[in-house]
Amino acid sequence: MFLKAECLQKGGSFKIRGAATALQALGAEARRAGIVAHSSGNHAQAVALAARHFGVDAVIVMPEDANRLKVAATTAYGATVVQAGVTAANRAERADEYVRKGRYLIHPFDDWLVITGQGTLGLEIAEDAPEDIEMALFPIGGGGLVSGSAIALRALRPDVRIIGVEPAVCAAAKASREAGRRISLPPAQTVADGARVSVGEKAWSVISELVDDIVSVEDQEILEAVHFILTRSKLVVEPTGAMTVAALLSRRFRSGPAVAVLSGGNLDPEMLAQRWSERSTRQ
Amino acid sequence: MFLKAECLQKGGSFKIRGAATALQALGAEARRAGIVAHSSGNHAQAVALAARHFGVDAVIVMPEDANRLKVAATTAYGATVVQAGVTAANRAERADEYVRKGRYLIHPFDDWLVITGQGTLGLEIAEDAPEDIEMALFPIGGGGLVSGSAIALRALRPDVRIIGVEPAVCAAAKASREAGRRISLPPAQTVADGARVSVGEKAWSVISELVDDIVSVEDQEILEAVHFILTRSKLVVEPTGAMTVAALLSRRFRSGPAVAVLSGGNLDPEMLAQRWSERSTRQ
Numbered sequence: 416m417f418l419k420a421e422c423l424q425k426g427g428s429f430k431i432r433g434a435a436t437a438l439q440a441l442g443a444e445a446r447r448a449g450i451v452a453h454s455s456g457n458h459a460q461a462v463a464l465a466a467r468h469f470g471v472d473a474v475i476v477m478p479e480d481a482n483r484l485k486v487a488a489t490t491a492y493g494a495t496v497v498q499a500g501v502t503a504a505n506r507a508e509r510a511d512e513y514v515r516k517g518r519y520l521i522h523p524f525d526d527w528l529v530i531t532g533q534g535t536l537g538l539e540i541a542e543d544a545p546e547d548i549e550m551a552l553f554p555i556g557g558g559g560l561v562s563g564s565a566i567a568l569r570a571l572r573p574d575v576r577i578i579g580v581e582p583a584v585c586a587a588a589k590a591s592r593e594a595g596r597r598i599s600l601p602p603a604q605t606v607a608d609g610a611r612v613s614v615g616e617k618a619w620s621v622i623s624e625l626v627d628d629i630v631s632v633e634d635q636e637i638l639e640a641v642h643f644i645l646t647r648s649k650l651v652v653e654p655t656g657a658m659t660v661a662a663l664l665s666r667r668f669r670s671g672p673a674v675a676v677l678s679g680g681n682l683d684p685e686m687l688a689q690r691w692s693e694r695s696t697r698q
Numbered sequence: 699m700f701l702k703a704e705c706l707q708k709g710g711s712f713k714i715r716g717a718a719t720a721l722q723a724l725g726a727e728a729r730r731a732g733i734v735a736h737s738s739g740n741h742a743q744a745v746a747l748a749a750r751h752f753g754v755d756a757v758i759v760m761p762e763d764a765n766r767l768k769v770a771a772t773t774a775y776g777a778t779v780v781q782a783g784v785t786a787a788n789r790a791e792r793a794d795e796y797v798r799k800g801r802y803l804i805h806p807f808d809d810w811l812v813i814t815g816q817g818t819l820g821l822e823i824a825e826d827a828p829e830d831i832e833m834a835l836f837p838i839g840g841g842g843l844v845s846g847s848a849i850a851l852r853a854l855r856p857d858v859r860i861i862g863v864e865p866a867v868c869a870a871a872k873a874s875r876e877a878g879r880r881i882s883l884p885p886a887q888t889v890a891d892g893a894r895v896s897v898g899e900k901a902w903s904v905i906s907e908l909v910d911d912i913v914s915v916e917d918q919e920i921l922e923a924v925h926f927i928l929t930r931s932k933l934v935v936e937p938t939g940a941m942t943v944a945a946l947l948s949r950r951f952r953s954g955p956a957v958a959v960l961s962g963g964n965l966d967p968e969m970l971a972q973r974w975s976e977r978s979t980r981q
Contacts, residue, residue, distance in 0.1 A: 649934040
């Protein structure tokens with residue numbers, strides 16, 4: 416099992432790839448007008464970092480129940496965070512208010528520039544992964560990472576199977592695959608906070624063509640995978656980022672040499688401490 | 699601050715460097731006779747791994763209160779672990795019983811081959827660290843890592859200051875420096891379980907000549923550094939391995955660009971969960 420450790424990325428997740436690509440492409444007028452983004456946390460931090468780098472004013476709309484460390488980091492990077500009354504369900508709508516006032520939206524996934532940026536991860540796997548890799552596993556939330564990376568991988572390493580992984584309680588991509596069209600599900604409660612959204616239209620148009628299989632994992636399996644990666648690989652991975660390893664550990668499929676993408680490491684240690692205390696008590 | 703992340707090393711710490719060097723140098727007769735080692739945990743795992751690699755039978759003497767994950771890993775690597783009645787104070791003596799039966803001792807630090815092996819870390823810092831590095835910080839327990847690395851660094855990067863860091867409750871190297879001769883202290887209780895031993899004779903002969911300064915850090919500072927590295931760098935570091943970062947964060951000295959050695963990552967998540975629950979409660 417090879418791990419692509421995006422937890423070590425600037426901002427703690429792969430999201431800086433898409434955010435930097437989208438910000439870099441903004442014209443002078445859009446840069447002056449400022450930007451807005453909505454995010455459960457990792458895209459928020461990435462946009463804040465990229466905006467600071469390019470000197471662009473940023474407003475980030477985050478749900479009230481967002482991971483508090485992600486909110487603190489976004490603020491520390493210089494963005495204005497808006498949380499009052501924001502939920503996973505209304506965050507896009509709330510961001511639209513700022514778009515109507517003239518700000519440019521950096522969408523977390525349904526944007527070809529963002530998808531292009533996330534695709535650099537697939538490019539790196541294609542360049543760096545050993546020749547005998549049979550499979551590459553990606554977490555699916557909105558689908559930006561897997562779709563961008565699938566385009567790069569399919570072109571450069573056509574024999575590598577591309578697998579998407581999502582939480583069982585929020586398996587919109589799997590439902591879409593079975594229905595043969597994009598299905599949107601309401602945001603569900605899962606430890607994988609980065610995967611509460613449904614797959615986007617642009618991402619789905621790629622996923623439906625290029626992704627070989629989509630599997631889902633239970634929250635308990637995800638937490639066990641976080642524990643496994645922490646104790647064996649000494650890497651801090653957030654639940655969303657550990658879904659790929661959870662899928663491999665579940666032995667749901669024959670696994671030759673595989674690359675598992677650890678999409679981010681913005682874990683709340685206190686949340687984890689609580690889960691582990693419960694775990695110790697149970698055992 | 700540059701981090702030398704030995705938590706990502708095979709066996710979870712720098713100890714594999716010395717263990718592999720010592721095992722490789724054993725003659726055919728010693729390999730047949732088998733080896734013995736005593737360790738609080740990281741040297742144990744490293745020796746077990748190296749012994750398996752070279753096909754040598756290994757007995758490892760570990761204190762009864764050793765980190766249970768380190769004990770489990772040592773056993774899993776194929777070594778015979780002896781724990782009954784073993785303490786930090788009598789472990790060397792208990793290992794001697796096996797030496798008298800004909801086994802070859804792989805000492806955790808007081809052995810020139812082990813010191814040579816640990817020194818490859820200093821060699822890598824000399825090769826990889828940016829030109830403007832002013833300081834390299836090493837944890838001190840028995841002193842094998844800092845002494846081996848100091849020899850390499852002093853030769854190749856003579857302008858880099860070499861700093862040793864040890865727990866305040868078990869500051870044998872600092873006491874030795876002040877006394878002008880090696881002082882041995884009884885093992886003390888500290889979260890830095892890898893630094894409960896006093897600095898060895900051979901290591902001291904190097905440290906007294908080549909190490910520029912020795913500083914000590916409190917247990918609470920060490921735990922805060924573990925938390926800092928986990929949340930910011932997304933790396934799992936055990937308390938002993940976080941002492942160098944604790945020293946830098948304490949601002950006890952002027953710090954230009956510095957390399958902090960994270961010596962190991964064999965953290966017990968349940969121990970940490972408990973400490974963090976207490977921390978949340980306090981705040």
